[in-house]
Amino acid sequence: MLSFSLFLFLFGLIIGSFLGVIIDRSVHGDSFIYGRSKCPKCRKTIRWYDNIPLISFFLLRGRCRNCGKQISWSYPVIEGMTGALFVWWYVIGAAVFKLSTQPFTILQPAFWLLVGIGFLVVFFADFLYGIIPNGAVYGLTALGIAYRLALTGMSIMRPIDLLFSLLAAMAMTVFFLFLWWITKKRGLGLGDVKFVLPLGLIVGWPAILVAVFLADILGAVTGLLLIAGGKKKFGQTIPFGPFLVLGGVLALLFSDHIVQWYVSLLT
Numbered sequence: 085m086l087s088f089s090l091f092l093f094l095f096g097l098i099i100g101s102f103l104g105v106i107i108d109r110s111v112h113g114d115s116f117i118y119g120r121s122k123c124p125k126c127r128k129t130i131r132w133y134d135n136i137p138l139i140s141f142f143l144l145r146g147r148c149r150n151c152g153k154q155i156s157w158s159y160p161v162i163e164g165m166t167g168a169l170f171v172w173w174y175v176i177g178a179a180v181f182k183l184s185t186q187p188f189t190i191l192q193p194a195f196w197l198l199v200g201i202g203f204l205v206v207f208f209a210d211f212l213y214g215i216i217p218n219g220a221v222y223g224l225t226a227l228g229i230a231y232r233l234a235l236t237g238m239s240i241m242r243p244i245d246l247l248f249s250l251l252a253a254m255a256m257t258v259f260f261l262f263l264w265w266i267t268k269k270r271g272l273g274l275g276d277v278k279f280v281l282p283l284g285l286i287v288g289w290p291a292i293l294v295a296v297f298l299a300d301i302l303g304a305v306t307g308l309l310l311i312a313g314g315k316k317k318f319g320q321t322i323p324f325g326p327f328l329v330l331g332g333v334l335a336l337l338f339s340d341h342i343v344q345w346y347v348s349l350l351t
């Protein structure tokens with residue numbers, strides 16, 4: 085298990101390196117596949133031995149070999165987080181994925197790994213560039229609908245629950261669209277609004293309420309800390325996508341406990 089975890093970590097690093105490029109290029113409107121990686125400063129093509137995930141960044145001390153300009157720390161962070169996601173998925177996820185009927189022994193882990201990758205893309209694209217790529221939104225939406233249809237088709241999920249999760253996701257999206265509109269498009273980006281749809285589909289009802297609630301709190305606390313630290317001024321916005329992702333992940337992991345705790349406060 086340890087050697088397989090190590091293998092998955094290394095494999096995750098490679099996927100993460102690819103994600104860094106995808107995020108970069110989707111934000112700048114470049115082709116995903118064509119063209120070798122170039123230094124964004126001096127435009128020199130990066131040699132393969134300077135492009136090894138995680139390792140090259142540290143060997144080069146975070147600087148381009150040609151021009152000496154700093155390389156963004158975001159690359160090794162995305163790589164490391166993707167590696168960690170793969171290990172988490174294998175070590176912890178295996179205990180959580182309980183659907184044992186075919187084809188869900190394969191579909192369930194595959195679905196959650198792809199969701200994790202999609203969430204990483206949304207998190208870092210919005211954090212680094214303030215943009216949630218449409219591709220990630222469409223991909224996650226298709227994934228969420230396909231998975232819930234498959235669950236319903238195999239009678240693991242009731243049709244009424246499918247309908248309810250679709251309606252809840254749509255209602256939450258409309259609510260965010262309304263917020264976007266009344267805040268005069270300053271507080272939220274349209275990308276955040278669009279991302280709420282797949283988030284709702286994936287997280288489900290009522291966990292999406294927990295996700296949005298936690299995203300709000302985390303976003304507000306972070307905003308206040310940034311203002312207190314002199315990094316931001318009042319009225320300046322921070323990307324909300326990363327908080328939606330964090331809220332979503334926390335809701336997926338802990339929403340039952342959080343709802344119980346909240347109900348215990350009320351009664």
Ligand SMILES: [Zn+2]
Nearest residue numbers: 123126148151
């Ligand atoms: Zn350079």
